[in-house]
Amino acid sequence: MKTRITELFGIEHPIIQGGMHYVGYANLAAAVSNAGGLGIITGLTQGTPEKLSAEIKRCNELTNKPFGVNMTFLPSLTPPDYPGMFQAIIDGGVKIVETAGNNPQQWIPMMKEAGIKVIHKCTSVRHSLKAQKIGCDAVSVDGFECGGHPGEDDIPNFILLPRAADELDIPFVASGGMADARSLVAALSLGAEGMNMGTRFIATEEAPVHENVKQAILGASELDTRLVMRPLRNTERVLNNAGVEALLQKEKDLGENLQFSDIIDQVAGVYPDIMINGNMDAGAWSCGMVAGLIYDAPSVADLINRIMSEADELIAQRLNSVLSA
Numbered sequence: 001m002k003t004r005i006t007e008l009f010g011i012e013h014p015i016i017q018g019g020m021h022y023v024g025y026a027n028l029a030a031a032v033s034n035a036g037g038l039g040i041i042t043g044l045t046q047g048t049p050e051k052l053s054a055e056i057k058r059c060n061e062l063t064n065k066p067f068g069v070n071m072t073f074l075p076s077l078t079p080p081d082y083p084g085m086f087q088a089i090i091d092g093g094v095k096i097v098e099t100a101g102n103n104p105q106q107w108i109p110m111m112k113e114a115g116i117k118v119i120h121k122c123t124s125v126r127h128s129l130k131a132q133k134i135g136c137d138a139v140s141v142d143g144f145e146c147g148g149h150p151g152e153d154d155i156p157n158f159i160l161l162p163r164a165a166d167e168l169d170i171p172f173v174a175s176g177g178m179a180d181a182r183s184l185v186a187a188l189s190l191g192a193e194g195m196n197m198g199t200r201f202i203a204t205e206e207a208p209v210h211e212n213v214k215q216a217i218l219g220a221s222e223l224d225t226r227l228v229m230r231p232l233r234n235t236e237r238v239l240n241n242a243g244v245e246a247l248l249q250k251e252k253d254l255g256e257n258l259q260f261s262d263i264i265d266q267v268a269g270v271y272p273d274i275m276i277n278g279n280m281d282a283g284a285w286s287c288g289m290v291a292g293l294i295y296d297a298p299s300v301a302d303l304i305n306r307i308m309s310e311a312d313e314l315i316a317q318r319l320n321s322v323l324s325a
């Protein structure tokens with residue numbers, strides 16, 4: 001399949017694995033890239049420029065295909081060493097960066113000078129237009145269904161993607177709720193040039209997370225995610241569990257008086273306990289509604305090959321037969 005996204009990034013299939021905290025290590029990114037998609041290492045999980053450099057080196061040893069690094073900009077009391085991390089990306093020869101969170105404008109000239117292509121993740125048309133204006137090469141349009149931070153507009157992809165198609169000149173991929181060939185074909189027909197998946201890639205053999213995390217996704221339905229931190233305008237879609245229920249109760253009890261410090265135990269620093277130790281009730285971890293469409297944990301190559309062959313079949317047979325009926 002050839003789209004503006006496969007051309008832009010030099011990849012075989014229009015499938016991207018979005019950055020994921022404590023999931024997007026070199027093993028997963030390389031598996032996705034080796035299977036013809038675009039794998040992405042999550043920069044902030046590495047913590048320091050030195051560790052990020054080592055992870056990039058490891059990924060370069062595992063694949064000779066293009067891969068990217070995710071840089072997420074979040075408000076923080078002790079911001080990570082962003083300049084050092086960007087230098088590590090440039091020195092490591094990485095040519096694709098996925099940015100997310102706050103506006104990446106200040107980092108664009110540095111990346112352009114190093115020949116890096118930038119794809120910014122946005123949850124609205126206005127932010128996508130801004131990304132286009134500041135020089136991003138592509139956007140990942142993340143609908144309300146998505147795991148992680150869906151923003152505060154609550155527009156699902158059936159509306160958001162065609163709206164993005166109506167407004168944008170740069171190519172975009174559909175993100176949020178994408179699981180299989182049906183997602184890809186639908187995304188293409190809504191105007192996207194491919195798809196970005198998060199939650200789906202966690203339930204794969206290569207995802208370097210505790211087995212309990214994969215089982216939690218396999219056991220979840222589309223009804224099992226919750227939105228947390230909405231009163232703080234930092235909404236996150238997470239899988240429900242005992243820690244999340246405690247958090248939501250606090251949000252309800254404190255109402256308008258809620259401060260970040262009230263819920264810090266259920267949201268800050270819980271990822272290692274969940275992803276590494278498999279302590280599933282430790283707190284809030286991002287997960288998309290798409291969990292309801294995930295029934296197995298195949299290898300990344302099997303997943304991507306299945307998506308691509310079923311997408312061919314869907315287009316050539318089902319859609320074509322509708323046309324000629």
Ligand SMILES: Cc1cc2nc3c(=O)[nH]c(=O)nc-3n(C[C@H](O)[C@H](O)[C@H](O)COP(=O)(O)O)c2cc1C
Pocket residue numbers: 017018019020021023042070072099100101121142145146147148149175176177178196197198199200285286287288289290
């Ligand atoms: C466990 C998990 C962690 C995530 N961490 C990040 C992150 O650190 N930075 C980021 O930009 N997006 C992050 N995301 C969002 C994904 O990159 C992607 O946009 C999202 O999962 C797409 O929705 P889906 O889960 O329905 O496929 C995370 C998602 C999950 C499920």
